[in-house]
Amino acid sequence: MKSADMRxxxxxxxxxxxxLSVGVIASITAIFFVLRDELDTTLIALLYLxxxxxxxxxxxxxxxxxxxxxxxLAFNYFFIQPYYTLAVHRATDVVILIIFLIVAVVISQLxxxxxxxxxxxxxxxxxxxxxxxxSIALTSSHNENDIAKILAKQVLEVSNGExxxxxxxxxxxxxxxxxxxxxxxxxxxxxxxSARGLIxxxxxxxxxSTIRLEEKRLLETFxxxxxxxxxxxxxxxxxxxxxxxxxxxxxxxxxxxxxSHELRTPLSTIKAAASSLRGHEVSWDSPASVELISAIDxxxxxxxxxxxxxxxxxxxxxxxxxxxxxxxxxxxxxxxxLAHMRHLAEEHQVKVDVPDSLPLIPxxxxxxxxxxxxxxxxxxxxxxxxxxIQIHAQIENEMMHVQVSNQSPQIPxxxxxxxxxxxxxxxxxxxxxxxxxGLSICKGIIEAHDGKIWAxxxxxxxxxxxxxxxxxxxxxxxxxxxxxxxx
Amino acid sequence: xxxxxxxxxxxxxxQIQRAIRTILTxxxxxxxxxxxxxxxxxxxxxxxxxxxxxxxxxxxxxxVQVCSRLREWTQCPIIILSVRDSERDxxxxxxxxxxxxxxxxxxxxxxxxxxxxxxxxxxRVQGTQSKIVKAGDLQIDLAxxxxxxxxxxxxxxxxxxxxxxxxxSNLGRVLTHQSILTHVWGPADADHTEYLRVYMRQLRxxxxxxxxxxxxxxxxxxxxxxxxxx
Numbered sequence: 001m002k003s004a005d006m007r008x009x010x011x012x013x014x015x016x017x018x019x020l021s022v023g024v025i026a027s028i029t030a031i032f033f034v035l036r037d038e039l040d041t042t043l044i045a046l047l048y049l050x051x052x053x054x055x056x057x058x059x060x061x062x063x064x065x066x067x068x069x070x071x072x073l074a075f076n077y078f079f080i081q082p083y084y085t086l087a088v089h090r091a092t093d094v095v096i097l098i099i100f101l102i103v104a105v106v107i108s109q110l111x112x113x114x115x116x117x118x119x120x121x122x123x124x125x126x127x128x129x130x131x132x133x134x135s136i137a138l139t140s141s142h143n144e145n146d147i148a149k150i151l152a153k154q155v156l157e158v159s160n161g162e163x164x165x166x167x168x169x170x171x172x173x174x175x176x177x178x179x180x181x182x183x184x185x186x187x188x189x190x191x192x193x194s195a196r197g198l199i200x201x202x203x204x205x206x207x208x209s210t211i212r213l214e215e216k217r218l219l220e221t222f223x224x225x226x227x228x229x230x231x232x233x234x235x236x237x238x239x240x241x242x243x244x245x246x247x248x249x250x251x252x253x254x255x256x257x258x259x260s261h262e263l264r265t266p267l268s269t270i271k272a273a274a275s276s277l278r279g280h281e282v283s284w285d286s287p288a289s290v291e292l293i294s295a296i297d298x299x300x301x302x303x304x305x306x307x308x309x310x311x312x313x314x315x316x317x318x319x320x321x322x323x324x325x326x327x328x329x330x331x332x333x334x335x336x337x338l339a340h341m342r343h344l345a346e347e348h349q350v351k352v353d354v355p356d357s358l359p360l361i362p363x364x365x366x367x368x369x370x371x372x373x374x375x376x377x378x379x380x381x382x383x384x385x386x387x388x389i390q391i392h393a394q395i396e397n398e399m400m401h402v403q404v405s406n407q408s409p410q411i412p413x414x415x416x417x418x419x420x421x422x423x424x425x426x427x428x429x430x431x432x433x434x435x436x437x438g439l440s441i442c443k444g445i446i447e448a449h450d451g452k453i454w455a456x457x458x459x460x461x462x463x464x465x466x467x468x469x470x471x472x473x474x475x476x477x478x479x480x481x482x483x484x485x486x487x
Numbered sequence: 488x489x490x491x492x493x494x495x496x497x498x499x500x501x502q503i504q505r506a507i508r509t510i511l512t513x514x515x516x517x518x519x520x521x522x523x524x525x526x527x528x529x530x531x532x533x534x535x536x537x538x539x540x541x542x543x544x545x546x547x548x549x550x551v552q553v554c555s556r557l558r559e560w561t562q563c564p565i566i567i568l569s570v571r572d573s574e575r576d577x578x579x580x581x582x583x584x585x586x587x588x589x590x591x592x593x594x595x596x597x598x599x600x601x602x603x604x605x606x607x608x609x610x611r612v613q614g615t616q617s618k619i620v621k622a623g624d625l626q627i628d629l630a631x632x633x634x635x636x637x638x639x640x641x642x643x644x645x646x647x648x649x650x651x652x653x654x655x656s657n658l659g660r661v662l663t664h665q666s667i668l669t670h671v672w673g674p675a676d677a678d679h680t681e682y683l684r685v686y687m688r689q690l691r692x693x694x695x696x697x698x699x700x701x702x703x704x705x706x707x708x709x710x711x712x713x714x715x716x717x
Contacts, residue, residue, distance in 0.1 A: 297594075304592050324709075327681030329688055335699045336706045352699065360681055366574060366709035477681050 017059035021067045024051055029074045036079060041093070044079050045100045052104050053111055061112030068104035075100060127218055130158050134222060138229035142236055144168060151202065151226040158222070159215060161187075161206040168192075168200040168230070187211060190219045194227040202226070248317060251422065258423055258436070262306055266299035309437040312370065313422065316444030323364035323448050327477045330354055330361060330368075330393055330400065337372040345376070347385045354393045361400050362472035367445045374438040375404045375464050382408035383461065399451070400470055405463035416455050442466075492606055493517045493534060497527035497553065498542035498568060503591075507540065510595055511602075524548035528556055536563060538605045541585070543569040543576050551579045558584035564605035568593075574709035581663045581710065588661060588710070604659035604715075620655040622703050622716040625694060627655045636694070646671065647690050654704065654714035663711040687712065 028051050032044050039047075048071050056064030076086050080093045088094050137150045148166040156164045163182055186203035188211050193199070202223055204211075273292035282288045315321045331354045338350060372391075379389045387407035394401055411419060418424050420443040423436040446453040446466045453466040470476070496507050499522045508518045519534055521527035524545045531539060539557065543550030554565055567580045567588040577588045586608065587601050618630040626635045629652055634641045643651060649671045654662065668677045676682060687706075691698040705713045 300592060327684060329684045331699055332684065332688065332706060335701065336708055339700060339705075360684060364709075369708050 017063045018066055021055045021059060021063040022070060024055060025067050025070050025074065029071075029078060033078055041079055042096060045075060045096055048075060048100070049103060049107060053107050056108040056111040057115055060115065061108065064108030064112050065105065068101070068108050071104060072097070072101050123214065127214075127221075130154065130218070131221060131225065134225055138225060141229070142233050144230060144233055147226060147229045147233060151222065151229075155202055155204060155219060155222055158218060159188075159204055159206060159211075161204045163205040165203040166192075166200060166226075167203065169198070181205075188216065188219065190216070190223045192223045192227045192230070194231045196231075199227060199230055251317065254423055259306075259310065263303065266302045266306075269299045270296050270303075309441060312441045313437050313444075316441065316448075321367075321444060321448050323367055323445070325362045325364055325449075325472055327360040327472075328363050328365050328368070330358055330402070331356070333363075333365060333368050334372055334391060337369050337376065340369075341373065341376060341380075345380065345389075348380055348383060349386070349388045350376070351388060351390045353390065358393060358395065358400070359470060360477040361468055361470060362477075363449055363468060364445075367448075371442045371445050371466070372404070374442050378438055378464075379404065379406035379408060379462075382406070384408075387461075395470070396467070398470060399467040401465065401467050403463055403465050405458055405461060407461035409462075410457040411455065411462060413457070416457070419455055420453065491515055491517045492537040493519070494538045494540060494602070495519050495521065495527065495530055495534065495536035496540045497521045497524065497545065498540070499523065499544075499546050500542070503542075503568075507598070510598075514599065516602075522546075524550070524553045527553060531557060531561065531563070535561075537609060538602060539563055539565045541565055541567055541580075543567055543573065543580060551576065551583050554580050554583040554585050562609070564609050566601050566605060578663050578665070578710055581661055582665060586660050608659060620658060620716070622655075622658075622714070625703060627651065629656060634694075641693050643690070643693065646686060647693070650686055651690060651694075651714075654712060657714065659713065659715055661707050661711055661713045667711065683712075 028048070032039065032047070036044075052064065052067055052071060055067045073086070076088065076097060077084060080088055080097065082089065088097060134150070134154045137154070138147060141147050141150060148168060152164045152166050155161070165181065165186070182205045184205070187206045188202075188204040190202040190204070191198055192201055202219065204219065273296045276282050277284070277289060277292055282292060312321070331352070334352055334354060338345065338352070376389065383389060383406040389404070389406045392403045392405070420439045422440045424440075442464075443453050446468070449468055451466055451468040453464065456463045456465060494511055494516050496504060496511075496518060498504050498507070498520070501522070504520045504522070508520060511518045519530055519536065521530050524547050527539075527541070527545075530536075541550055541553055545553065550567065550569075554567075557563070557565060564587070565580075565585040567577060567585045568591055569577055569580075569588060570591050581588065586605060589597060589601060618628065620627040620629065624637050628634070632648060632652075634643060634648075634651065650667070653667060653670050664680050664683055665677050668679060668683055672679065672682060687704065688698070691701050691704055694703055695701045703714060703716075705715060707713055
């Protein structure tokens with residue numbers, strides 16, 4: 001049933017123009033017929049040219065020519081004496097008829113040709129616009145998935161198809177997920193070809209089984225635009241990889257020069273102290289020997305810290321620093337860090353203001369300990385002896401906000417961000433010891449925890465701030481099992 | 488000096504072997520050394536040492552494996568030596584039966600303190616276990632479930648008591664999160680470190696003079712807890 005209907009409708013659409021043209025000519029002929037006595041034959045001939053031109057303009061050359069011939073017959077039959085025959089008696093009428101026929105056919109052809117070229121121009125303009133839109137959309141996207149998405153969307157729009165799928169070599173196939181992929185094989189497959197070979201293909205499913213030549217050509221142009229964009233994206237990726245490599249290479253050379261200097265300093269002290277004790281330059285029971293021995297001990301600790309920092313940094317750089325999150329109590333972490341740093345903090349007052357009511361936070365205990373250790377040792381290093389170091393924590397905007405402040409000299413505003421960079425030092429390297437890595441390790445750890453860290457000059461010193469999320473995968477800590485009080 | 492405690496050191500780094508042997512011999516211990524895991528296992532079986540100091544990074548076998556092989560037949564205290572940032576290995580070794588750990592590089596006082604704890608512990612394992620644990624002015628009666636600070640009794644909830652008694656009966660030993668959780672809450676809750684954190688805070692508030700700077704219940708970062716008496 002449906003196919004029969006469709007056949008009829010396609011027949012109508014195909015022959016409709018002709019039927020309509022015949023209708024128009026017939027009705028005009030009827031009007032002229034009524035007015036035949038009032039109008040001159042030549043005027044009728046001229047008036048006939050108007051509908052002819054319009055028919056050709058609207059319904060094309062075929063309908064135009066058909067109407068011209070029909071009009072010629074109608075004119076001859078109804079309006080040239082003797083009426084109701086195709087015979088012509090007067091010589092002037094013969095001339096009129098011949099001229100009419102020639103003019104009608106020429107007009108039809110001229111108008112028709114103009115019309116056809118107008119349609120072609122329109123089509124070309126639309127193609128150009130679509131291509132332009134595609135290339136604009138493609139230039140703004142840098143990743144392959146985005147490019148595939150844009151390409152699929154544009155192809156679907158232009159082709160008026162049912163479904164589009166983009167297959168890229170070595171990637172998962174991409175398709176717009178609004179429509180279910182048809183079970184049959186695609187009607188059109190266009191390869192996406194780059195200078196270095198095939199990089200993918202566009203698969204198009206289209207209900208109308210005939211795909212016009214221009215359509216195919218346009219899709220091929222789309223495919224080559226897509227190929228260019230993909231090529232560009234891949235080059236960009238390769239470039240950024242190269243940049244990362246270069247940077248890490250750069251880091252390594254800075255590291256090597258910084259490290260060899262930093263490692264040699266404590267080693268020199270240890271070597272000097274140990275050799276003088278061994279060679280009996282200093283007697284074992286003199287106060288100097290105690291001094292030397294504690295220098296060896298301190299410098300060994302310093303070396304150990306240095307190596308630890310380097311390991312942490314290389315782990316952060318290579319992206320291997322993955323926090324082992326657990327629900328932890330901030331004050332417990334701070335407490336164990338302070339217990340560990342007891343001997344370091346003897347020359348300063350450390351005040352901890354962390355309310356008991358704070359919730360558990362999802363952090364890596366050891367890494368957070370490292371953050372506090374580094375911030376505190378930074379404070380101890382720069383703040384004057386006997387000054388106050390404060391640790392304060394509170395909830396702010398659904399984040400844990402921690403502040404470590406000290407009374408060290410202020411930092412010029414333009415350096416505040418850069419102190420978290422690797423090997424960045426404001427003062428000359430000889431004034432304080434360290435790797436210049438402590439703060440950048442803090443930054444790496446806090447960022448791995450989805451938090452933020454920054455520094456700020458305060459009235460009488462410097463404050464480090466950092467934030468940490470209170471939720472873990474969107475969840476708050478579990479409710480604890482209830483515990484029955486005994487006795 | 489025939490009854491001097493015997494310590495077996497299993498470490499492949501000769502300099503460390505040399506340093507530990509020198510110091511421990513000086514302190515009156517009898518020291519045997521091994522550089523490989525298999526060699527260490529054989530020496531442990533033939534010499535029956537009082538303490539084993541075991542490095543986790545051995546050339547021929549995994550230190551954790553050595554631990555579990557030892558635990559198949561001996562309760563001799565095992566002290567693990569390892570480098571920083573290998574919490575996972577330490578926890579694995581402790582769960583495999585090791586008693587304590589030291590992070591390289593370590594100070595010699597730390598090593599001696601661990602050795603003393605281990606000797607005391609092995610004495611307790613061999614003799615009858617004391618039912619009363621004393622730590623500072625704290626007194627924990629494991630038989631009668633009574634905890635006192637001085638003369639004042641401290642009231643604990645059921646879970647708090649279970650937690651404290653497990654810690655106190657393993658005086659000086661490092662207990663991993665997992666072993667405490669399994670022991671106090673049961674194997675199903677072995678991953679809920681948050682229970683441990685919260686109860687430990689409550690317990691410290693009741694027992695410690697300054698809960699923020701505890702002196703009895705110590706946190707071993709990333710590993711577990713340890714109850715100490717001095």
